[in-house]
Amino acid sequence: MIWTSANVRRIILDTAGRILQNPHAGLPSAVSAELDLYRDVGLDSISRMELAAYLNEFFGVFDTSVENYLLAGTTLDHWVNCILRARSQVDDYLTFRTSGTSGAARTVRHSMASLLHEARFLTTLLPRPDRVISLVPANHIYGFIYTVLLPALWDVPLCLLADVPATAITANTLLVGTPFTWEFAYQSLLAGKSQPCRGVSSAAPMSPGLFDQLISASVSLTEIYGSSETGGLGYRHRSEAPFTLFPYVTRLPEEPVRMCRTDTGASFPVPDWLEWVSATEIRVLGRLDDSVSIAGVNVYPAAIRQVISECPLVANCDIYAKADVGVQKLYGAVQLRTLTEANRDAFLHWVRQHLSAPEIPQNLYIY
Known part of the structure; x- marks a missing residue:
């Protein structure tokens, strides 16, 4: 049987993990059905809406009855039951x-x-x-x-x-x-x-x-x-x-x-x-x-270069990919308008706010 409570829980928590940037939402494979997405997982109202949007899209919940409304509850059990009921009604497609x-x-x-x-x-x-x-x-x-x-x-x-x-x-x-x-x-x-x-x-x-x-x-x-x-x-x-x-x-x-x-x-x-x-x-x-795969995620050096160039502290930058022992890695050279320790720290903070982890060059030279 494909659609079991355990399988649906895994998909929910792995999707939550994508939002939280923490694999499987930081939880073990066996979790209580009473687990609360707000209290125990740390999903606030905005991130729960994002999670619901992902899951509605993935499972096609909106193509089923209104009783399968995910946001009507915050417990994992409620979300699992909604999805199991939805798949019992329509089980034709999944959207990745x-x-x-x-x-x-x-x-x-x-x-x-x-x-x-x-x-x-x-x-x-x-x-x-x-x-x-x-x-x-x-x-x-x-x-x-x-x-x-x-x-x-x-x-x-x-x-x-x-x-x-x-x-x-x-x-x-x-x-x-x-x-x-x-x-x-x-x-x-x-x-x-x-x-x-x-x-x-x-x-x-x-x-x-x-x-x-x-x-x-x-x-x-x-x-x-x-x-x-x-x-x-x-x-x-x-x-x-x-x-x-x-x-x-x-x-x-x-x-x-x-x-x-x-x-x-x-x-x-x-x-x-x-x-x-x-x-x-x-x-x-x-x-x-022009994409390269970093940790299983496709990233685009030209787009990353554009994002970094928009930082007010940056005068010039170059971002490129190079294979290191057969593994693609991102490299970057960034010239700041004024090189000070405070500007360097502010730039790195700006980068972490505007780029995902796979998009940040593993080898970044700042001068």
């Missing part, structure tokens, strides 16, 4: 948001039929685990398919990494992460050790170095290529290998490149430059637009 920041996140609607078709294929691609451990939010399409649909189809338990001791990770445990969360998992759990388990990574390109480190730590890793707009498109098990397309994904004979899902007939443009190794194998060469 892309991970773009400066590029403005867009909404993408996927049918439940297409999401379930992908998940059922994945149950044949990936061996059934004893449990799934999530390092990703369930309100993203990748997290939803791999940490909501797959555990339900496999009928295996799901938990968060923070709730699981390292000794509970076995060779038949599946960890679901992104390159960013896999790097955290490697540094905190796997560095210099052998920890046999299975893993899946998606949402951004994984660097060959990290891929090889995980393989050396006895992680049986599968990397998935896809996007919020397209869903999963292909997979590989080695960093040097091309991606093999999912069996229901084909290329259309037109330019620019479009893909087609033979199960639904839906077609869509591909967001990346591709090298076609064969009719069913591709290498991903880079984005078609």
